[in-house]
Structures are given as C-alpha cells and as structure tokens.
Amino acid sequence: MIKLRIAEYRKKHDLTQVALAKRLGVSFQTISKWENGKNYPDIEMLSDISDVFGVSMEELIGKKENNLSLEKQSSSKYWGKKIDYLLDTRKELWNDDYLEFLVEKVWKIREAVSILDYGCGFGYLGMKLMPLLPEGSSYTGLDISKELIDEGKKGFQNSEFDTEFIQCDLYEYLPKEKYDIVISQALLRHSERPETIMKKMYASVKTNGLMICIDVNRIYEEAGYFNSRLEYNPFDQLRVFESLWSEELKNGGRDYSMGSKLASLMNKIGLKDIQSRMNDKVIVATQLEDFTSIKEAKGWNHKYDNESYHRIRTHFLQKGIPINEIDLYIDRLKNNLIDLNDPSYEGCISFFRGMVITWGKNTE
Numbered sequence: 001m002i003k004l005r006i007a008e009y010r011k012k013h014d015l016t017q018v019a020l021a022k023r024l025g026v027s028f029q030t031i032s033k034w035e036n037g038k039n040y041p042d043i044e045m046l047s048d049i050s051d052v053f054g055v056s057m058e059e060l061i062g063k064k065e066n067n068l069s070l071e072k073q074s075s076s077k078y079w080g081k082k083i084d085y086l087l088d089t090r091k092e093l094w095n096d097d098y099l100e101f102l103v104e105k106v107w108k109i110r111e112a113v114s115i116l117d118y119g120c121g122f123g124y125l126g127m128k129l130m131p132l133l134p135e136g137s138s139y140t141g142l143d144i145s146k147e148l149i150d151e152g153k154k155g156f157q158n159s160e161f162d163t164e165f166i167q168c169d170l171y172e173y174l175p176k177e178k179y180d181i182v183i184s185q186a187l188l189r190h191s192e193r194p195e196t197i198m199k200k201m202y203a204s205v206k207t208n209g210l211m212i213c214i215d216v217n218r219i220y221e222e223a224g225y226f227n228s229r230l231e232y233n234p235f236d237q238l239r240v241f242e243s244l245w246s247e248e249l250k251n252g253g254r255d256y257s258m259g260s261k262l263a264s265l266m267n268k269i270g271l272k273d274i275q276s277r278m279n280d281k282v283i284v285a286t287q288l289e290d291f292t293s294i295k296e297a298k299g300w301n302h303k304y305d306n307e308s309y310h311r312i313r314t315h316f317l318q319k320g321i322p323i324n325e326i327d328l329y330i331d332r333l334k335n336n337l338i339d340l341n342d343p344s345y346e347g348c349i350s351f352f353r354g355m356v357i358t359w360g361k362n363t364e
C-alpha cells in the first residue's frame with residue numbers, strides 16, 4: 001500500500017488541513033481521507049499537491065527522499081554562471097572615497113605592496129584597489145572559476161598594473177610565496193570550511209603583513225532595506241531568510257552572519273591587532289532613474305513574471321521554507337517591484353549594504 005506523505009509535508013509547512021484544502025480547492029474532509037489512506041487523489045491532484053509543497057510526485061508518494069542538499073557554492077561552475085549577477089551587485093557596493101580612506105588613513109599603505117585575493121571572482125577588489133595603491137604594487141587573484149578568471153584577465157589586459165590570475169581550488173592551492181596583504185571579499189560566507197580558508201590566508205601573509213576579510217552580515221543588509229511606501233517590519237523582512245539561513249547552517253552551508261564572526265575567527269587563528277569597520281555604502285533612491293542601482297544591488301533587475309515567482313516559490317519550498325513565509329516574501333517582492341517600476345513613485349528607498357571589513361596582523 002502506498003503511504004502518501006501529505007500530512008508530513010503539510011505539517012512541515014505549518015498548514016492546517018483547512019488551509020491546504022483551500023489551496024487545492026477541495027474539502028478538508030478530502031484531505032483527511034488522503035492522509036488516512038482511506039482515499040487517494042487522482043494523478044492531476046497529485047501533481048497539484050506536489051506543486052504546493054515543491055517536491056516531486058515521487059517524493060510525495062515516498063519513493064524518493066526529498067533532496068534538500070545545498071548548491072555547491074564552491075564548485076567551479078556555480079559562480080561562473082553568475083558573472084552578470086556579480087558584475088551588477090558590485091556596481092554600488094563601495095563608496096570609492098571610503099576605500100581610499102581605508103588605504104590611506106586606516107591601513108596607511110605608503111609603499112608598494114603585493115596583494116593576494118582569495119576567491120577573487122572577476123578581480124573586483126583588484127580593480128578597486130590597484131589605482132589607489134603606491135606604484136609598483138601587484139595584485140594576484142585566486143579563483144576556482146575559469147569563466148571569472150578569464151573575465152578578470154580581460155578586465156586588466158590593457159592596464160599598466162602588475163596582475164596575475166590563477167585558477168585553483170583554495171582548499172588545495174598552496175601559494176609559492178608570502179604576500180604583504182591577503183584579502184577576501186564575499187568568500188567566507190559561501191565557504192563550507194571558512195576557518196580552513198582563513199588559516200591558509202594567514203599562512204600566506206608576511207610577518208607584519210595584513211590579512212583583510214570582508215563579508216556581509218545578511219541580517220543587517222536585509223533589515224536595512226527601507227521603502228517608505230511599504231510597511232517596515234524588519235522581523236517580517238527577515239522571516240523567510242531566518243528559515244533559509246538556519247536550514248543551510250544546519251546542512252553545512254552558507255553562514256549569513258559571517259561578517260560579524262570575522263574578528264572572532266581571526267582571533268582564534270592567532271592574528272593580532274584585530275580591528276573592524278563597516279562599509280559605509282547606503283544606496284538612497286527617490287525616483288525611477290535612481291532605482292536601477294537598487295534593482296542591480298538586489299539582483300531584481302530582470303523581468304519578473306508569474307513563472308519567475310513560481311520558480312522562487314519552488315526554490316524556497318525545496319529548501320524547506322514554510323509556505324506562509326514564502327507567500328509573505330513574494331508579496332513584499334512584488335510590492336517593491338511595483339514601486340521600483342513606477343514613474344510616479346513618491347517616497348524614498350534606502351538600502352544599507354551590511355558589509356563588515358575586518359583585519360589583523362601576522363606578528364609571528
């Protein structure tokens with residue numbers, strides 16, 4: 001006898017029999033009969049039920065386990081397919097004058113330095129830093145993605161800067177020399193073993209050299225999005241992510257509060273003189289022509305239609321997020337997009353990027 005897993009998925013999504021019945025257009029008694037094995041849904045209904053829960057029909061009838069496994073963030077293909085996303089989300093990530101301030105006034109870099117960038121992507125940090133550094137400085141980027149490494153080489157091909165890009169897996173690669181500065185941005189929160197990578201970074205910095213790690217705390221970022229036309233409730237804004245992030249952390253995935261943990265991890269692996277700052281970038285937009293930056297920074301700059309919302313829904317469902325939280329998230333996204341595409345918008349949107357910059361010295 002086939003045991004349908006309707007009750008199990010329904011409870012996981014915090015739905016009552018009545019709520020599920022309403023979604024499927026049947027009576028709650030029908031749901032109860034399916035759950036007790038007294039009756040079975042027909043094949044079309046089975047397909048509708050699997051859509052609601054974001055699982056396959058095989059999973060629903062218990063022939064296959066629901067695979068909640070995480071996408072491989074460190075695979076050589078994953079980020080290579082996201083070049084456009086990376087390029088867009090980096091456009092308004094830093095205020096150039098703040099970076100200049102860090103280089104000159106905080107880190108006080110007065111002589112040529114060698115920089116090694118872990119998980120460099122398309123070399124964004126190199127592009128930002130090289131023009132600010134003393135003449136004779138060099139930049140080396142390490143990344144697993146061939147597409148991103150090629151993009152990085154292309155970006156520097158006509159420049160006078162001394163740059164090198166190396167395609168490698170950071171867990172295996174051993175730098176041949178030591179560097180004045182080792183740096184990473186938006187790498188550690190995507191890493192399965194951030195501490196291992198940080199230890200490698202530490203091992204490749206010269207005595208008295210700087211190790212700098214930059215990572216977001218997504219909680220600050222998400223709660224720091226304010227649209228004056230929508231009700232502001234940071235807790236609601238975080239709800240879907242709270243489930244997503246806890247689920248991922250439990251499965252050894254991304255750590256969304258990495259930005260806040262950098263100092264403590266540096267302390268643990270032996271760095272000295274640890275200090276930390278926040279990136280001061282806040283995007284403010286009041287009219288249609290400013291909204292492009294917000295859309296790019298949020299990854300909202302492609303066309304959203306019913307199919308896109310269905311894809312988001314299925315993606316979250318497969319990650320085990322409760323349906324009610326997904327509905328709340330999609331409603332908010334739709335309302336934001338209505339505003340961001342409205343030429344008569346009257347209000348103000350501000351978006352705080354939530355990046356933490358932490359550094360320490362190797363004094364050994």
Ligand SMILES: C[S@@+](CC[C@H](N)C(=O)[O-])C[C@H]1O[C@@H](n2cnc3c(N)ncnc32)[C@H](O)[C@@H]1O
Nearest residue numbers: 074079119120121124143144145169170185186
């Ligand atoms: C979110 S992106 C950040 C890229 C860049 N630092 C930036 O801020 O634009 C993370 C990068 O880390 C790289 N990466 C992740 N795991 C890696 C690994 N094990 N070895 C080498 N690169 C890795 C990815 O290919 C990707 O380019």
